Amino acid sequence: MQILDSVVIGAGQAGLSASRHLARRDIEHVVLDANERPGGAWQHRWDSLSMDDVHGVADLPDATAPVRSDQRANEVVPTYFADYERRFELPVIRPVVVDRVTDEDDLLVVHAGDRTWRTRTLVNATGTWTQPFVPHYPGIETFAGEQLHTVDYPGPEHFAGRRVVVVGGGASAVQFLGELAPVTDTLWVTRREPVWRTGDFAPEAGLAAVTLVADRVRRGLPPASVVSVTGLSLRPQEREAERLGAYRRRPMFASIEPGGVRWSDGTFEPVDVILWATGFRPAVAHLAPLPLHSARGGIQLDVGGSVQSAVTAVLDRRVQLVGYGPSASTIGANRAGRAAAIAVQRWLASVEDGLSA
Numbered sequence: 001m002q003i004l005d006s007v008v009i010g011a012g013q014a015g016l017s018a019s020r021h022l023a024r025r026d027i028e029h030v031v032l033d034a035n036e037r038p039g040g041a042w043q044h045r046w047d048s049l050s051m052d053d054v055h056g057v058a059d060l061p062d063a064t065a066p067v068r069s070d071q072r073a074n075e076v077v078p079t080y081f082a083d084y085e086r087r088f089e090l091p092v093i094r095p096v097v098v099d100r101v102t103d104e105d106d107l108l109v110v111h112a113g114d115r116t117w118r119t120r121t122l123v124n125a126t127g128t129w130t131q132p133f134v135p136h137y138p139g140i141e142t143f144a145g146e147q148l149h150t151v152d153y154p155g156p157e158h159f160a161g162r163r164v165v166v167v168g169g170g171a172s173a174v175q176f177l178g179e180l181a182p183v184t185d186t187l188w189v190t191r192r193e194p195v196w197r198t199g200d201f202a203p204e205a206g207l208a209a210v211t212l213v214a215d216r217v218r219r220g221l222p223p224a225s226v227v228s229v230t231g232l233s234l235r236p237q238e239r240e241a242e243r244l245g246a247y248r249r250r251p252m253f254a255s256i257e258p259g260g261v262r263w264s265d266g267t268f269e270p271v272d273v274i275l276w277a278t279g280f281r282p283a284v285a286h287l288a289p290l291p292l293h294s295a296r297g298g299i300q301l302d303v304g305g306s307v308q309s310a311v312t313a314v315l316d317r318r319v320q321l322v323g324y325g326p327s328a329s330t331i332g333a334n335r336a337g338r339a340a341a342i343a344v345q346r347w348l349a350s351v352e353d354g355l356s357a
Helices: 013-024 040-044 073-087 171-180 203-218 236-243 330-356
Strands: 006-009 029-032 100-104 107-112 115-119 122-124 146-149 164-167 186-190 255-257 260-262 268-270 273-276 319-321
Touching: 006 013, 006 107, 006 115, 013 029, 013 073, 013 122, 013 330, 029 115, 040 073, 122 330, 164 171, 171 186, 171 236, 319 330
Parallel strands: 006 029, 006 122, 122 319, 146 273, 164 186, 164 273
Antiparallel strands: 100 107, 107 115, 255 260, 260 268
C-alpha cells in the first residue's frame, strides 16, 4: 500500500493553505474533505450572511481573497475555494468522512469507512462547524417551541411574528439580533456582561486575543472564546436593532419550561424560539485513538515561536493542527498552514536522517 508523506484532513481555509505550502515543498500528500463540493464551512452558512457581514476572508497563498460586497458569503467564498483548488491542482479527495486515525507500525493510518490512507505525518484542519455547542439547562428537553443553533439559522423571515430569545455573547448573536429585531420581538441573554469595542479593531487587541488562546493550548487546556478580549461592535446594518433596544442584555435564565424561560428570581418570560448562538467545539473526535490530549482536556501545542504558528502536537509531533486554538481565524489559518508544512518537512528530514545514520 502507498505510504504518503502527509495527509491533510479538511479543505477549508486552513486545509487549502496547508496543501499549497506542502505542494511548494514537493511533499506528497492528499487532502480528505467531508463535503461533497468545495467551500469548507462557508457553504453551510446562512443565506442572509453577505460578504459585508463577515469579518473578512484572508488571502490564500498566491490568491487574492474576495472583497466586501452584498453578495452571499455562502456562494462567494466556496467559489473562491473551488477556483483555488483547480488553479493549483490541489489533491483534494471528496467526499471522505474520516472516522479515526490510528498509529500502526510507526505510521499514521487514516480510516474512512472501508478506505484507509497510510501516512508519515498528519495535518488536521477540520475546524469546528460540525461540532455546535448547546449548553444544558434544566428543562431544555421540555421546551414546546423551536430550538435552533447557529448552524441551523434559516434567515430572519423564518422568525417573523414569533418571540425569539437569542443566547450567546459573541459576534453571531449580535448579527442575529441585528436581523431579527426589525422583524420580530427579541430578547438577548448572555452569561457575562458584553464587552463593547469603540473604534476600529486594533492589532494589539487581536494579538492579545490570540496570545490568550495560545497560552491555553500551551498548557493543554481546551481552546476558549476570546470575545472578552476582542470586544463586540455594531455595524451600520445593526443600528436599527440598537434603536429598538435589542442589545439590552439580560443575564442567563436558570431553567427552561414548555412555554418559555425562567430566571433564578422566579421571573418568567414567554418565548416561541430559542436561538443558541453559543459557539462550537473543535472537531477532533477522530483523533481520539492517538495520545494527543493532556490531562487538562485539550491538545497541547508547541508554542515556541509566533503564537499563530503553534501547530505541532506536543505528545505526537507527527501531527499538526491548523485552524485550532490560536490559528482559528482565516489569517491565522494561513500562517498555520505554512507552519504545518515546515513542521512536516522537518519531521520527514529527521526521519530520513535517522534511517541513513
